[in-house]
Each structure stands twice: as C-alpha cells, then as structure tokens.
Amino acid sequence: MSKPQYQYEQPERFGESLTTARPWNRHALSGVEQLNGRVAMLGFAAAVLGEWATGEGIVGQLSGVLRWYLSLG
Numbered sequence: 001m002s003k004p005q006y007q008y009e010q011p012e013r014f015g016e017s018l019t020t021a022r023p024w025n026r027h028a029l030s031g032v033e034q035l036n037g038r039v040a041m042l043g044f045a046a047a048v049l050g051e052w053a054t055g056e057g058i059v060g061q062l063s064g065v066l067r068w069y070l071s072l073g
Helices: 026-054 058-072
Strands: none
Touching: 026 058
C-alpha cells in the first residue's frame, strides 16, 4: 500500500488555538478577506444606488419590500 500524498494536521485540544502561536494559512485568509471586502463594496454601492433611485434610506426600502411582500398573500 502506498503512502498518501496528503498529510493531516495534528488535531488540537479544545481552545488550544487561542493560547498557542499556531501558524495560520495567511495566503488563503488574505484571499477570503479580499473577496469579503469586494462584496461589501458592492453591497454599499447597491445601497447608495437604491437610496438615490427611491429617495428613501435602507430602512424605508426594506419596509417597502416588506409591505409589498405581505400584500401578495
């Protein structure tokens, strides 16, 4: 039987990562954070455009959608 090409990390005890300096995969985390930031920018731009188009803030827009949704039933 051949040795697998992958290796698992050693399991850690509960809460161990809070007290040790275990290295993180910083490259993967930076990619996730970059995607998160871009999605947040899109959401902010959508909120600004929605406010510009309707003349109402985010609470007014959400209450309008809620009123529309409840009137369908």
